[in-house]
Amino acid sequence: xxxxxxxxxxxxxxxxxxxxxxxxxxxxxxxxxxxxxxxxxxxxxxxxxxxxxxxxxxxxxxxxxxxxxxxxxxxxxxxxxxxxxxxxxxxxxxxxxxxxxxxxxxxxxxxxxxxxxxxxxxxxxxxxxxxxxxxxxxxxxxxxxxxxxxxxxxxxxxxxxxxxxxxxxxxxxxxxxxxxxxxxxxxxxxxxxxxxxxxxxxxxxxxxxxxxxxxxxxxxxxxxx
Amino acid sequence: xxxxxxxxxxxxxxxxxxxxxxxxxxxxxxxxxxxxxxxxxxxxxxxxxxxxxxxxxxxxxxxxxxxxxxxxxxxxxxxxxxxxxxxxxxxxxxxxxxxxxxxxxxxxxx
Numbered sequence: 001x002x003x004x005x006x007x008x009x010x011x012x013x014x015x016x017x018x019x020x021x022x023x024x025x026x027x028x029x030x031x032x033x034x035x036x037x038x039x040x041x042x043x044x045x046x047x048x049x050x051x052x053x054x055x056x057x058x059x060x061x062x063x064x065x066x067x068x069x070x071x072x073x074x075x076x077x078x079x080x081x082x083x084x085x086x087x088x089x090x091x092x093x094x095x096x097x098x099x100x101x102x103x104x105x106x107x108x109x110x111x112x113x114x115x116x117x118x119x120x121x122x123x124x125x126x127x128x129x130x131x132x133x134x135x136x137x138x139x140x141x142x143x144x145x146x147x148x149x150x151x152x153x154x155x156x157x158x159x160x161x162x163x164x165x166x167x168x169x170x171x172x173x174x175x176x177x178x179x180x181x182x183x184x185x186x187x188x189x190x191x192x193x194x195x196x197x198x199x200x201x202x203x204x205x206x207x208x209x210x211x212x213x214x215x216x217x218x219x220x221x222x223x224x225x
Numbered sequence: 226x227x228x229x230x231x232x233x234x235x236x237x238x239x240x241x242x243x244x245x246x247x248x249x250x251x252x253x254x255x256x257x258x259x260x261x262x263x264x265x266x267x268x269x270x271x272x273x274x275x276x277x278x279x280x281x282x283x284x285x286x287x288x289x290x291x292x293x294x295x296x297x298x299x300x301x302x303x304x305x306x307x308x309x310x311x312x313x314x315x316x317x318x319x320x321x322x323x324x325x326x327x328x329x330x331x332x333x334x335x
Contacts, residue, residue, distance in 0.1 A: 015294050050251075053295040054268050057252055069269030079273035083280055 008045040036160025098221040105214035140195020238313040
């Protein structure tokens with residue numbers, strides 16, 4: 001998120017607090033649906049700002065969101081999205097790369113902190129024993145990182161695309177839910193089965209530098225988007 | 226109430242006409258349209274159309290401070306918008322004439 005978008009985002013977040021309880025659900029569903037649309041983050045915030053003006057003005061007049069927007073919120077959102085420029089391939093690629101790099105930096109940091117070797121290093125440092133700076137990266141670490149990123153992206157997509165149905169009616173069939181849960185369980189069973197084998201070892205400072213480099217790349221990508 | 230199918234295509238230009246009178250904002254446009262008999266035209270109906278007019282360069286926008294908090298978007302007509310209005314009105318007159326002719330003198334023209 002670049003500086004201009006971030007500023008608008010923070011401004012909108014503050015104004016969100018003024019939305020009355022009875023309008024909150026519809027407003028949240030609309031924003032959630034717009035988040036999944038193929039429009040730039042900046043345009044999402046601009047639309048949010050306009051919607052806040054529409055809704056807060058309606059509230060002041062004692063009107064409900066439905067009386068100003070209509071009953072079909074999805075139709076309203078689709079009309080808005082159709083009239084905004086879609087993101088081009090470069091923008092999409094940059095956003096995708098940013099998500100991957102940022103996710104990897106977080107997962108890498110968690111992996112370093114949670115590694116047995118890190119805990120042993122701290123313990124040995126405190127007790128004055130010989131120090132080993134190497135941490136092992138297992139097959140499980142790699143597979144779980146890839147799985148977490150893919151599943152997280154799928155969940156975000158499902159939630160944003162179905163924001164108007166979720167919680168109101170059964171959005172997914174029982175069979176679909178069963179296969180989704182079974183699929184996730186199968187992935188984690190597979191990770192625990194093959195995951196223990198060490199793929200390579202790496203110096204903890206090199207791992208930290210790699211994590212920091214990923215985070216810096218994320219910051220740069222966020223600024224240029 | 227005018228059916229929505231009938232309004233399609235004309236409402237956008239009627240919004241443009243309202244904007245041509247003075248710089249205005251969404252709610253004011255919906256209120257102005259209601260004065261002329263366009264019933265049940267909410268801000269939600271006209272907002273996507275305003276975005277389309279903006280995208281097509283027929284109107285320009287400017288944000289101004291509002292006492293409620295969020296900045297309010299004000300719309301003005303552009304030169305391209307003025308030309309579009311002239312074209313729309315000329316086409317509308319032709320359509321109106323043709324429809325009136327059909328309904329009033331239908332079956333008489335040889």
